[in-house]
Amino acid sequence: MKSTHKKKSVPKIIKLDPWLAPFEEDIRGRISRYKKTLKRIENDHGSLSEYASSYDTLGIHYDKKKKGWWYREWAPKAALLSVIGDFNQWDRRSHLMKLNPANGLWEVFISESELKEGDQFKVHIIGDNGGHDRIPAYIREVKQDKNTHEYRAVAVKGSKFEWEDDDFSKKLKKIVKAPLIYEAHIGMAQEKEGYGTYKEFEELVLPRIKKLGYNVIQLMAIKEHPYYGSFGYHVSNFFAPCHHFGSAEDLRSLINKAHELGIAVIMDLVHSHSVKNFAEGLNEFDGSEDQYFHAGGRGYHNQWDSKLFNYGKDEVLQFLLSNVKYWIDEFHFDGYRFDGITSMMYFHHGDFMTFDHYDTYFNDVEWDALLYLQLANKLVHELKTNGLTIAEDMSGMPGLGLPQKDGGIGFDYRLAMGVPDFWIKLLKEQKDEQWNMHEIWHVLNNRRANEPVIAYAESHDQAIVGDKTIAFRLMDKEMYWHMNADDPNFVIDRGIALHKMLRMLTLSLGGEGYLNFIGNEFGHPEWIDFPREGNHWSFKYAQRKWSLVDNENLKYQFLSKFDKDMIHLAKKHKVLESNEIVELNIDNQNKVIAFMRGDLVFVFNFHPVKSIPDYEFYCPVEGDYKIILNSDDKKYGGHNRVDDTLIHSVIDKRMKVYSTNRTCLVLKKI
CATH class of the missing domain: 2.60.40.10 (Immunoglobulins)
Structure with missing residues (x-):
């Protein structure tokens, strides 16, 4: 007699990664909770969008x-x-x-x-x-x-702003396939000791971003926060734009102008916690401890000194989802970078945790927070078909970048947080000649299949006081004395060369998207320090010194020109859209990494001193190739040792190039 019992189909996430099979029930739980909650919301409110209104x-x-x-x-x-x-x-x-x-x-x-x-x-x-x-x-x-x-x-009646960006969603569809993100903070975006404004950003910074070629701006600290030095991560008023930067209409104007320029705008969304302040925030709002937040220790983040939402309470879920919808509907944001979701997804918040085994992804999980993230992603993509969502997660939780129906959380991308950590660790702890090319290759390729990532060499995290940007770590105090264009200096030469190479390698190898923090593209020489008691409430280091990169007598221009050409090359040749990366040669003795991505050949020589004439390596696609980007070019602060006009022929699947030390070359078949 045939069994009438219908066998459950295996969730797609497990088919993609069989190592997840022992956790099938947990994954089914993800799918079930999401489907049941969405069905309840749609039955009670008509739609998720209506619920979030x-x-x-x-x-x-x-x-x-x-x-x-x-x-x-x-x-x-x-x-x-x-x-x-x-x-x-x-x-x-x-x-x-x-x-x-x-x-x-x-x-x-x-x-x-x-x-x-x-x-x-x-x-x-x-x-x-x-x-x-x-x-x-x-x-x-x-x-x-x-x-x-x-x-x-x-008391405000509502917006009178007239939008002119109705057709932008078509451009957004293309942008989301290969986001090149310029992370920025409005307040510190100007060269003045004071608050930068939305208007100043629109008029003075947007043209720079457009010229550089970035197609997405990620805005930090947009929501009202009482302590400016929190970088916007201690939010008090979730529906109010930060008053320091100007009016809500000014913010709308900025986003509208960015769209006119073909640039998407996403918000650094902080729903992982809230400021504990009593006077300005939500803490004990109705007199109880557990209105918006969990009561007791579960509702307090020790490391962040802030309050933690109760994602399992319907009114809180509605509050947060309404906040997601509000900024898209009212301000035309194109999506979000969800901040600190590791803290949301686990009861231990990721504190002092090493995620080195699959068990760690399914222990101590805050399932209510995971459900909120699934619904938030669903909502964003309902409101904006081509909306962009990015997860800031340090754990590597499987399924972040997969659809909810497949057992995932629904993000378009996650941040490759291990990459900048690796670069900083390498620069801090090893001499150049100790760098291991196999390790570099592994770190930049170490990501989950079918879950796209945003790669970056550094973000705001590496730029704040207590840390150093890559430029400052490479060149340090020498930047104050030897950045004149006609001043040869070994430390600066090394710094400029490696700054270009690390960014090019990160972009071309590290993921399906790329991110840069404002000013780092030209090696901004100083850290970020917001006004606080410890610096006598000074704005001196809460600014960007654009005059440095605009000065043709200084070397900052070289880094900016290279970054611009690197970004435009990535767009023109659809580097980030190509999932096929072919290893051509990993040579630890000569410190060379060579690979193909799409139809381009990338050759990186990290050796401190060794330049190799006729350096030979495997290349599977025969034909004639020409150099289309050379980091040693004089216009990028290099030494012009390579003749870009030479034709490099691949014969019997072998290519030869002049591989100069501390140089990256990009070649394309003619």
């Missing part, structure tokens, strides 16, 4: 018909809420809110004759922790008093 109801909204403002707040455990401001002389009994006990929502209507657009206000909340004046959770604009430094909410 609570920002249209909660917070303060102007009603044109009634000529006034509706203000609604979720505060289920509060005893009383009232609206206070200049409009009612901050009288806590003047405008009391009414509670709907069924859903914990408080509501009040205030006429326009009382509360006007631009007026500042707060909500007074009485709960188990006493009575406190708070900033509304869904507020869209806040202001800070220059004298008292107190934050207040601002």
Whole structure:
């Protein structure tokens, strides 16, 4: 008799990686929770997008018909809420809110004759922790008093901005296939000791990014954060743009202009934690410890000194997903880089962990956070078919870059965080002659199949005080004295040569996308240090010195020119879109790495002193080749030792080139 029992199909993630077979039940759990939750949301709300629209109801909204403002707040455990401001002389009994006990929502209507657009206000909340004046959770604009430094909410009717980027989604489809990301912080993007603005970034920095060839800008610190030195990672007001940089309309204008230039804009999204501040943030908002966050130790991150969301609570899930939708709908962001998801995905937050075995990916997992990330990715790609999502994860969790139905989390890319760590470790701990080409090859190729990554030599993490950028690590104090174009210096020569090579190798070998932090493309000489008590609240190191790269008498121009040509080469020849990487030669004795990607041949000679005439190596595609990029070119600060006009013929699958030390060559078949 035939069995009628239907055999379960194996999730695709396990077919792609059979080593995951022992964890099949965990993976099935991922798929099941996602499907059940999505079905519940769609049944109850009509769609995921509708579910993620609570920002249209909660917070303060102007009603044109009634000529006034509706203000609604979720505060289920509060005893009383009232609206206070200049409009009612901050009288806590003047405008009391009414509670709907069924859903914990408080509501009040205030006429326009009382509360006007631009007026500042707060909500007074009485709960188990006493009575406190708070900033509304869904507020869209806040202001800070220059004298008292107190934050207040601002009543705004809505945007009047006229967008001109409706057809940008077509360009975005192409960009997402090979993102070349320029990571930037608005406030420190200008050469002045003060806050840079959205307008200044649009007018002065966008043209630079366009010229360099990058097709994505990743903006940091966009959401309001009370401590500027947190780099924007201690968010207080999730729906409000940072007031230091200008108005919300200015931010919209910046994004609109970037789209006109063919550049996508993504946000560095911080949903992994929230500032613990009481006055500005969500901490104990309704008087309870567990409204938005977990109670007790589970709700506190020891390393970050911040609060941790309860992703398993429906209202919190809705709050965060609404935040995802809000910035796409209201500001036309093209996606997100999700910050700190290792901390979200594990109860141990990745602290002091070594992820060296598959068991570590399925122990101590915060399944609610994983579910949130699955839904967030689903939402982004529903709202923007070609939206871009990137995971910042140090664990290497399997499936981050696979679809939810296959057992994955749904990201388009994850950051290859091991690559910059490797470069820094190599530069710190080994002499040039000790570098192992096999190890370099392995690290840059060590990524999960079918899960694309964004490779980078360094990001903002390597640029802040306490660390050093690659340029500063290579050249250090010599940069202050020997960067004149006509000043030969061995330390600077080595630094410029290796700076170019590390970036070219990282881009061409390390992943399916590439990232650079603002100013690092030209070797910005100093670290980043935001105003803080320890530096007497100075802005001196919270800036970018564009005058250095603009000065034709200095060597910074060489690094910038090389970076520009490297980026344009990657775009023109679709380097990142080619998944086929062919190893041609790994020569540890001569410190040479040679490989093909797509139809290009890359030859890197890392040897400190050895240049090799007629260096011969295997090349499978016969024909005549010509050099299309040579890092030793004089225009890049090199020594012009290689004749780029020579034809290099592949005969019997062998190629010969003049491989000069500390040089990378890129060749293309004629």
